[in-house]
Amino acid sequence: QVQPVESGGGLVQPGGSLRLSCTFSGNILRFNVMGWYRQAPGKERELVAAISRGGYTNYGNSVKDRCIIVEDSAKNTAYLNMTSLKPEDTAVYYCYAAGTEVADGVQQYFNSWGQGTQVTVSS
Numbered sequence: 001q002v003q004p005v006e007s008g009g010g011l012v013q014p015g016g017s018l019r020l021s022c023t024f025s026g027n028i029l030r031f032n033v034m035g036w037y038r039q040a041p042g043k044e045r046e047l048v049a050a051i052s053r054g055g056y057t058n059y060g061n062s063v064k065d066r067c068i069i070v071e072d073s074a075k076n077t078a079y080l081n082m083t084s085l086k087p088e089d090t091a092v093y094y095c096y097a098a099g100t101e102v103a104d105g106v107q108q109y110f111n112s113w114g115q116g117t118q119v120t121v122s123s
Helices: none
Strands: 003-007 010-012 018-025 028-039 046-052 056-059 067-072 077-082 091-103 106-113 117-121
Touching: 003 091, 003 106, 018 028, 018 091, 018 117, 028 067, 028 077, 046 067, 046 077, 056 067, 077 091
Parallel strands: 010 117
Antiparallel strands: 003 018, 018 077, 028 046, 028 091, 046 056, 067 077, 091 106, 091 117
16 A cells, blocks of 8 residues: 655744655555645645646645645655745645555555644744
C-alpha cells in the first residue's frame, strides 16, 4: 500500500513562510496527481495546490498568488511552499496522491491521503 509521510508545518508568524513535504512510499508505478488540501475548524476541506502528470498545476483561489507546488518524482515527494501567511491559513493540511501502484505483481489504482499536519499562523 502507498503510505504518505508528511513533514513541515507548525507555528508560523503572520507574513512568514513555510514548506511542507510529503513522501509517498510503496511500489509506485506512476502518479496521476499529488497535492494538498486543508481544513479549518468548522469549514469544508478545500484544495490548496495540486500538480498532475505533465507538471500541470492547480491552486486554490485563496492561495494561488502565495503558493508553489513542486514535484520530485525521483523521490516520490511533493513540496508545498507558501509565503505571506495569514491567520486564515490556519488549518490542518493533508497531502494527497493518486496513481498506479504494483501490488502482488498486479497494477492497480491507488488513492492515498496523509494524516494531516497542523499549520497555525499567529503572532
